[in-house]
Amino acid sequence: MHMIDRALRSIASSALLSSLALAHLATAAPARAQAQAPAQQAPLLAPETVMLTIDMGPGEPPLAVTLAELMQVFRVPGMSIAVVKDNRIAFSASFGVTEAGGTTPVTPATLFQAASISKPVAAMGALWLVERGKLSLDADVNTQLKGWKLPESPLAATRKVTLRRLMSHNAGLNVHGFAGYAQGVPVPGIEQILDGKPPANSPAVRVTVEPGTQCIYSGGGVTIEGLMIRDAAGQPFEDFMAARVLRPAGMTSSSFAQSLPPELAARAASGTGPDGAITPGKWHVYPELAPDGLWTTAEDLARLGIEVSLSREGKANHVLSQAMTREMLTPHCPDDSGKPGGIGLGFGVGYGGHPGQFRHNGANEGFQSLMFMDADKGWGIALLGNSDSFSSIYERIMKVVGDAQGWQYQARQPREGDLLLVIAARRGLDAALAHYDRTRNGKDDPSVLNLLGYRLLRQNQVADALRVFERNAALYPADANAWDSLGEAHARAGNRKAAIRNYRRSLALDANNANAKRQLEKLER
Structure with missing residues (x-):
């Protein structure tokens, strides 16, 4: 049953990961770190950076573990990072290779699946439509959907499923997440997914709890949100998102298309399983575009965070107004521990007593991701990796970089x-x-x-x-x-x-x- 620091040291950019070979990891491949930073600054992160030091007890030397070694231990072939300071990209770096056993290095231009970070990006598209009167945050979704309808439920007789509740995971819907579809197998349409009909590999999306009463994470609910966007926009979801969110936010290397344009497909990383093997077909296809479909780079994700951070202060607003951005970053479903923060309209917001902080992570087959921003301070980080185990590394990277930068946030400790x-x-x-x-x-x-x-x-x-x-x-x-x-x-x-x-x-x-x-x-x- 599955249940499931030392100071930073500088090296020259494009340093070879020569320390990256542990004998028992047969899938390891030579990898390079490609860092971009002003010439007068040392890189914030390098393969030789000590990520943690473990006390091994009396009479034993402590165990110092570098980034390169962590990548080996957790079978992470490649990763990309972008760091934001004063609402600008201050540093970006890439490490490893685009495919397990390969030799093509990850660069800042490499695309990864962002997985569930797609959700707040999709929310920005829905809110763009709300601001123009094409969608309502608080009306019954069935009054706005043009074809498919969410089946009526006695649980929703009084409290209705609304767009606000879909985006804040407070609509009482099931289906936490999606497995995607291997290359070459039949892929369902969005209505088949929502009804759980073949060739869909997930259950029907239905009301299982009275809406507005519990925070229940639901990728299924965000799939309905995506259908609402398509219906209201009158065009394919991926085209609308490119025109109204991705390009205005400066995300020129990003796409929700599952058949990537050749120029982007040539830059895409391959997914990696926990055993270090390449995901069959290189990656899964996610027709559930709104919750899982975004392909992007770390720098593009950082640009998204900057757009939201500045728009909150009325200084960008290429997608959303200041008022709507502030609404997006307001908790709509509270933290069930009673602490400040909770789920906003797409992002997790305000945790640890820091109201300006917003974040989201993600996990698709063979890919994991994290984006974290502090709109009050103008700092942030975006991390993408082509591994099912990347989450065991990215919090350590954030801790090391954050300590070096003096960030204040609620750090997560490594699991024992x-x-x-x-x-x-x-x-x-x-x-x-x-x-x-x-x-x-x-x-x-x-x-x-x-x-x-x-x-x-x-x-x-x-x-x-x-x-x-x-x-x-x-x-x-x-x-x-x-x-x-x-x-x-x-x-x-x-x-x-x-x-x-x-x-x-x-x-x-x-x-x-x-x-x-x-x-x-x-x-x-």
């Missing part, structure tokens, strides 16, 4: 399971397990070793994954998920009887474990 994976890659699994034993301090948290086990399993290090899952089950024998994960590892190793035994153990602890039931049905045939 990911730190253990780094230790295992650098000093061996025994060292990682010893570190876990030393730092556990009596905490009952089976998720740490579970994450490490799945990282190893997805990197095809099956024997090591089995050792980790066995240790986890021994430490937490009452945890149903620990036994479920051990069952999965044994099944992956071809140990059928052991897999059945462990799935049964999990089911005895949690009779509602649907995954264990499904796996036992397959194994006991």
